[in-house]
Structure formats: structure tokens, C-alpha cells
Amino acid sequence: xAFRTQCPVRFGDVDHAGIVYYxxxxxxxxxxxxxxxxENAQKYSELLNQRRLGFPTVHIEIDYSAPLRYGxxxxxxxxxxKLTARSAMFRYVGFRHSDGKQACEASITCVCVHLDHFSALxxxxxxxxxxxxxxx
Amino acid sequence: xAFRTQCPVRFGDVDHAGIVYYxxxxxxxxxxxxxxxxENAQKYSELLNQRRLGFPTVHIEIDYSAPLRYGxxxxxxxxxxKLTARSAMFRYVGFRHSDGKQACEASITCVCVHLDHFSALxxxxxxxxxxxxxxx
Amino acid sequence: xAFRTQCPVRFGDVDHAGIVYYxxxxxxxxxxxxxxxxENAQKYSELLNQRRLGFPTVHIEIDYSAPLRYGxxxxxxxxxxKLTARSAMFRYVGFRHSDGKQACEASITCVCVHLDHFSALxxxxxxxxxxxxxxx
Amino acid sequence: xAFRTQCPVRFGDVDHAGIVYYxxxxxxxxxxxxxxxxENAQKYSELLNQRRLGFPTVHIEIDYSAPLRYGxxxxxxxxxxKLTARSAMFRYVGFRHSDGKQACEASITCVCVHLDHFSALxxxxxxxxxxxxxxx
Numbered sequence: 001x002a003f004r005t006q007c008p009v010r011f012g013d014v015d016h017a018g019i020v021y022y023x024x025x026x027x028x029x030x031x032x033x034x035x036x037x038x039e040n041a042q043k044y045s046e047l048l049n050q051r052r053l054g055f056p057t058v059h060i061e062i063d064y065s066a067p068l069r070y071g072x073x074x075x076x077x078x079x080x081x082k083l084t085a086r087s088a089m090f091r092y093v094g095f096r097h098s099d100g101k102q103a104c105e106a107s108i109t110c111v112c113v114h115l116d117h118f119s120a121l122x123x124x125x126x127x128x129x130x131x132x133x134x135x136x
Numbered sequence: 137x138a139f140r141t142q143c144p145v146r147f148g149d150v151d152h153a154g155i156v157y158y159x160x161x162x163x164x165x166x167x168x169x170x171x172x173x174x175e176n177a178q179k180y181s182e183l184l185n186q187r188r189l190g191f192p193t194v195h196i197e198i199d200y201s202a203p204l205r206y207g208x209x210x211x212x213x214x215x216x217x218k219l220t221a222r223s224a225m226f227r228y229v230g231f232r233h234s235d236g237k238q239a240c241e242a243s244i245t246c247v248c249v250h251l252d253h254f255s256a257l258x259x260x261x262x263x264x265x266x267x268x269x270x271x272x
Numbered sequence: 273x274a275f276r277t278q279c280p281v282r283f284g285d286v287d288h289a290g291i292v293y294y295x296x297x298x299x300x301x302x303x304x305x306x307x308x309x310x311e312n313a314q315k316y317s318e319l320l321n322q323r324r325l326g327f328p329t330v331h332i333e334i335d336y337s338a339p340l341r342y343g344x345x346x347x348x349x350x351x352x353x354k355l356t357a358r359s360a361m362f363r364y365v366g367f368r369h370s371d372g373k374q375a376c377e378a379s380i381t382c383v384c385v386h387l388d389h390f391s392a393l394x395x396x397x398x399x400x401x402x403x404x405x406x407x408x
Numbered sequence: 409x410a411f412r413t414q415c416p417v418r419f420g421d422v423d424h425a426g427i428v429y430y431x432x433x434x435x436x437x438x439x440x441x442x443x444x445x446x447e448n449a450q451k452y453s454e455l456l457n458q459r460r461l462g463f464p465t466v467h468i469e470i471d472y473s474a475p476l477r478y479g480x481x482x483x484x485x486x487x488x489x490k491l492t493a494r495s496a497m498f499r500y501v502g503f504r505h506s507d508g509k510q511a512c513e514a515s516i517t518c519v520c521v522h523l524d525h526f527s528a529l530x531x532x533x534x535x536x537x538x539x540x541x542x543x544x
Contacts, residue, residue: 010299010302010303010306011151011152011153011157011302011306011316012151012152012157012159012160012299012302014150014151014152015147015148015150016147016148016150016154016206016453016456017147017456017462017464017523018152018154019464021147021148022434022464022465023148023431023432023434023435023438024148024431026430026431026434027282027284027431030282030283030284030431031282034282034283043343044283045342045343045424046343048342048424048425049342049343054425056425056427056430056472056475057430057472058471058472058473059469059470059471059472060468060469060470061467061468061469062467062468063466063467064464064465064466064467065466067464067526070152070317070320070321071315071317071318071321115425118475146435146438146439146442147438147442147452148435148438152317152320153320153326153328153387155328158298158328158329159295159296159298159299159302160295162294162295162298163295163418163420166295166418166419166420167418170418170419179479180419181288181478181479182479184288184289184478185478185479190289192289192291192294192336192339193294193336194335194336194337195333195334195335195336196294196332196333196334197331197332197333198331198332199330199331200328200329200330200331201330203328203390206453206456206457207451207453207454207457251289254339283423283424283425283429284423284424284429284431284432286422286423286424287419287420287422288419288420288422288426288478289419290424290426293419293420295420296420342424
């Protein structure tokens with residue numbers, strides 16, 4: 001099962017070449033990541049502020065296959081193909097809304113840390129169960 | 137006396153109309169603001185982290201008079217035309233480096249706060265003296 | 273009549289003081305501005321790409337009255353209090369979703385230009401009618 | 409030989425966890441990329457505007473090994489470990505200025521395109537020679 005969401009391309013998201021500035025895709029992915037928690041578990045802000053858990057990124061691989069322009073949107077499918085005791089790999093496949101063409105595919109590995117000292121923690125059971133539901 | 141610095145326009149700073157996205161001017165101004173402290177007093181990061189002082193913005197007026205494009209740079213003159221017990225108005229006049237034409241003029245009023253609770257504080261004497269040196 | 277929309281505060285929207293970085297409010301306002309066109313007239317991207325019209329900002333006044341934090345959202349009311357032959361003033365009043373407190377009030381004046389040469393144009397009748405509907 | 413440059417962490421570059429928001433590293437890398445051209449060949453903006461060449465990103469791999477905070481800076485070493493007829497892989501190794509610890513290592517593969525239609529082009533000889541000088 002994948003979590004699906006959509007990010008519209010905004011007026012300021014493009015670069016001087018007229019396409020979405022490639023770092024901005026990670027901002028779209030993070031919006032999808034936040035909404036994944038917000039809609040399927042608890043608000044991501046509460047996870048950070050009340051439980052003091054965070055998921056800093058330690059590794060990314062991404063392929064860009066088609067440029068994205070202003071006026072279009074990115075349809076994102078988010079899944080969790082790998083899970084270890086202290087880390088999870090999130091996969092984001094992005095499609096151009098206008099023609100359905102795949103624009104990018106990213107694997108983003110995050111570790112679970114305590115935000116007070118950024119030390120690695122085992123992923124709590126409730127989040128492990130959540131991630132497992134979205135294994136591919 | 138004005139503090140002078142320069143911000144090059146970067147590849148991702150423009151918008152879909154091909155000019156610097158207007159919110160990005162405030163990012164240039166903040167870089168100038170940080171460098172104003174870094175070069176004339178103490179590092180702005182130390183002011184925040186060690187003295188727990190901050191200068192949140194409470195009011196802005198800005199005129200944009202010429203668009204700025206990728207490949208150009210913004211020459212900034214920063215001065216402090218108004219100073220009260222707990223606030224300071226910073227003036228930023230920005231010029232296009234390529235032709236010297238004025239691109240923008242902004243007045244940004246900030247209050248001095250303690251960052252632990254965002255309560256207003258009198259501006260400390262050393263900063264008051266610093267700001268007074270850059271009165272117009 | 274005002275156009276109403278909401279912008280959630282995202283994980284990366286804050287600054288080192290832990291509140292929404294003040295330039296980011298203008299990004300929220302521009303999202304509201306785009307959605308104002310998208311939902312009440314034609315897509316803003318079509319206005320730019322097909323009609324080659326744009327609305328660069330020439331003047332801003334803004335008051336910030338309360339900080340906004342991650343986990344909250346900005347409820348925006350957009351209206352058009354002033355209209356001249358070639359310019360319009362857009363007013364954005366922003367409220368913290370969590371407690372309804374006003375966070376900011378901005379007046380952003382834009383001129384109508386042809387995007388090929390950035391020369392001022394009379395606002396076309398269909399857009400003039402649209403703006404007039406949202407006069408306060 | 410590597411090209412060396414430094415990006416100071418700015419007040420707005422951090423996220424709600426208090427560290428540089430991970431997409432922002434790609435903005436630092438792009439600044440380094442632009443300066444690599446600006447200082448070793450021709451201005452990158454001229455390459456785009458006059459020669460109509462561009463280097464969109466098609467693949468990234470990155471490891472993040474240490475968080476970066478406000479007040480610090482990222483020391484970047486840029487080299488070009490791989491070169492094919494139509495693409496180049498740029499390597500960015502980033503170190504925290506404060507303690508010299510490696511913060512990240514990224515391989516970013518770009519293709520040479522004509523900006524009018526984004527079709528792949530052979531890398532011109534002068535740029536091929538430039539890149540070869542910075543092979544590791």
C-alpha cells in the first residue's frame with residue numbers, strides 16, 4: 001500500500017531554467033512525509049514536540065526522469081520498502097499530474113533519534129506498525 | 137554611515153517570471169543583517185545562542201523599483217535611521233550591481249526580545265552604540 | 273467579500289528562533305494569491321503562460337503581531353481594497369489557526385505588466401471585475 | 409584537484425529540529441557549482457543565457473554524517489570523478505567548518521542539455537577540459 005498525495009508546483013518553485021529547482025523536490029517529499037504522519041498516525045509536529053522523536057535523513061538516492069513546470073503538480077506515492085530496528089527507508093515516486101509521466105523516484109533513509117541529543121533510538125512499536133502497513 | 141555588502145543572485149532565486157522572487161529580497165536583507173553583526177560586533181549566532189537576544193520583525197515597508205535577474209547581484213546599503221528603547225528600524229537600499237539602478241528600498245522594524253519567551257527587552261547598550269554608528 | 277484559504281506551517285518554514293521565518297509569510301501569501309485566481313477565475317499559470325500577464329509587486333506594508341510555530345497553520349483572508357487602472361492592492365490578514373489570534377496584516381500592491389517586456393498594462397476587464405468582487 | 413568554497417549557514421536555513429534542513433544542502437552545492445564555473449571558466453549565467461547550455465540533475469546519491477547548525481559553515485570540496493560524452497558526475501564533500509568533521513558526501517550526475525528544448529548534447533570541449541582538470 002502506498003500513501004498518495006499531491007503537491008502543486010508554486011510560482012516560486014522554479015529555477016532560472018524554468019523547471020522545478022531540483023532541491024525543491026525534497027521539500028515536496030517532506031510535505032508528503034508530514035502528511036503521511038498527520039493523516040495515518042499522529043501529527044508529525046506532536047511526534048517532534050511531545051515525544052521528542054525525529055527522523056533525520058542519512059542517505060538519499062534519487063533519479064530525475066522528467067522536468068516539472070509551473071502550472072503542473074507532482075503526484076506522490078510514498079511507501080516504506082525497508083525497515084530496520086533504528087531506521088526506515090521511505091520511497092517517493094513522483095508523477096507529473098498533467099500527463100502521468102514519472103518525474104522522479106527517490107529512496108530516503110531516515111534514522112529515529114531523540115531530538116534532545118540526536119542519539120539513535122529503536123523505532124517505537126506504533127510507528128513500526130504504521131511503517132509496516134506501507135511496505136510495498 | 138551605511139554598512140555595505142553584496143548578495144549575488146543565485147540560480148534558484150528567481151520565479152516563473154524570470155526575476156528574483158520578491159520574498160527572496162528579504163532573505164538577502166537578512167544575510168546583510170547577519171553580516172552587519174558578524175563584521176561590526178559579535179557573531180549574530182552568538183547573540184542568539186549565548187545572550188539569548190533576538191530581533192523579530194514587526195513592521196516592513198518596501199518599494200520595488202526594478203527587477204533583478206540571474207547573473208546580476210544586489211548591492212545593499214544598510215543603515216539604522218530610527219532607534220527607540222526597545223526597537224530599531226533598519227533601512228536597506230538595494231542596487232542592481234550590473235547598472236547601479238536602485239532595485240528596492242525597505243524599512244524593517246525589529247524589536248529586541250529575549251528568545252526564551254519572546255518578551256520585549258531594552259536594547260543593550262553595546263548594540264545601541266553599534267546601531268547609533270549606522271544612523272544615517 | 274474575502275477569499276479564504278489556509279497554509280499549514282511546514283517543518284522547514286521556521287528559522288533558528290523557532291518561529292516561521294518572516295520572509296516565508298510572503299510565500300504563504302503568494303500561494304493564497306495563486307489559489308485566488310485558480311479558484312475564482314482561470315489558473316494563474318495560464319494567465320502568465322497564455323495571456324502573458326503578470327503582477328509584479330511594487331510596494332508592501334506589513335505588520336507582524338504574533339509568531340507562528342511549526343504544527344500550526346495560517347488562516348488567510350485575501351481582499352482587494354484598492355484598484356487603479358494599472359495596479360491593485362491586495363490585503364492579506366493572517367490568523368493563527370490554533371487560537372485565532374491575528375498574526376499579520378499585509379498590503380501588497382502589484383502592477384499589471386506584459387511579461388515579455390515588463391511594461392505596465394491596463395488591468396483587463398475580466399480581472400478588474402474579479403478584483404472588484406473582493407473589494408472590502 | 410578539487411574546487412574549494414565555503415557556505416555559511418544562514419538564520420533561515422535550519423528546520424524545526426534546529427539543524428540545516430536537509431534539502432538546503434543541495435542549495436549550498438548549487439552555489440558551489442555556480443562558483444566553480446564563475447571562478448574557473450565563464451560565468452554560469454552566461455553559459456545559460458548566451459550559450460543556452462544547462463546541466464539538469466538526473467541522479468543523486470548522498471550520505472549525511474553529521475548535522476550542521478546555525479553559526480557554523482559548510483566547507484565544500486567539489487570534484488568531477490566521472491565524465492561521459494553527455495554527462496558529468498560532480499562530487500561534493502562537505503565539512504563542518506567548526507570542527508572539520510565530514511557532514512555529507514554527495515554524487516550529483518548532470519546531463520548537458522540545450523535549454524531551448526532540454527535535449528541532451530555532447531559536453532563542449534572547453535567544459536570537458538575544465539571538468540577533466542577537477543577529476544579526482
